[in-house]
Amino acid sequence: MTETQDTPRTDDQMKDAIDALLRSVRHDRDAWEGAFATLRSYLEGELRQAARDLLRAAARRERLELQWKLEELLEETMSPEEKAKAARAKAKADAEADKAEGEEATGNVMTPLRPEDLVPIYDDPRGLMIHRHKTDGRWFLTQIDPQTGQPQTVELPEQHKVQVRQELAGSPYWLEKSWG
Numbered sequence: 001m002t003e004t005q006d007t008p009r010t011d012d013q014m015k016d017a018i019d020a021l022l023r024s025v026r027h028d029r030d031a032w033e034g035a036f037a038t039l040r041s042y043l044e045g046e047l048r049q050a051a052r053d054l055l056r057a058a059a060r061r062e063r064l065e066l067q068w069k070l071e072e073l074l075e076e077t078m079s080p081e082e083k084a085k086a087a088r089a090k091a092k093a094d095a096e097a098d099k100a101e102g103e104e105a106t107g108n109v110m111t112p113l114r115p116e117d118l119v120p121i122y123d124d125p126r127g128l129m130i131h132r133h134k135t136d137g138r139w140f141l142t143q144i145d146p147q148t149g150q151p152q153t154v155e156l157p158e159q160h161k162v163q164v165r166q167e168l169a170g171s172p173y174w175l176e177k178s179w180g
Contacts, residue, residue, distance in 0.1 A: 007045065008047060009047075011047065014054055015054050018055055022066075025066075026062065040073065040077060043073070043077040055070060055073075055074060056074060059074070113140075117135060118131035119176075121175050122168065122171070122174050123173055128141070128143045129143070132176075139164075140154065140155050141153065141156050
């Protein structure tokens, strides 16, 4: 990579550069490609570890689609050592999940929340969704926060399931008729 005057030389400059870049493309999807090329140069440059840490932290504050793209970029630019460490961590997490599934049969352990384990059971096009966890049956209600415009998800306690079933009885938006 050729150094230019615009290349951050300190952690503070890197933070400012990443923040400014994300701020400029946050709502302009057409500008993402150029921004990602610049971010890639930061992630492969002299301050790569600082750039990784700062970008990882900044990504958590972004809208989901941009956050996912940033996480993909972080994965693509991992060093072989980081990839090996991530693979070990994933294997450990998978082993713990398998162990938790075995313990789950006793009813003592709640499984972690993963998107692939959520089954939609109610979908009102006005912005209300209810999901059921595949393995432990917990319910999660998602609706749009009117102040932020972002979806908010909360777990419904058992006593609220009955109330929700009563209030939404007969609604055409139940996806699983046995729940409605």
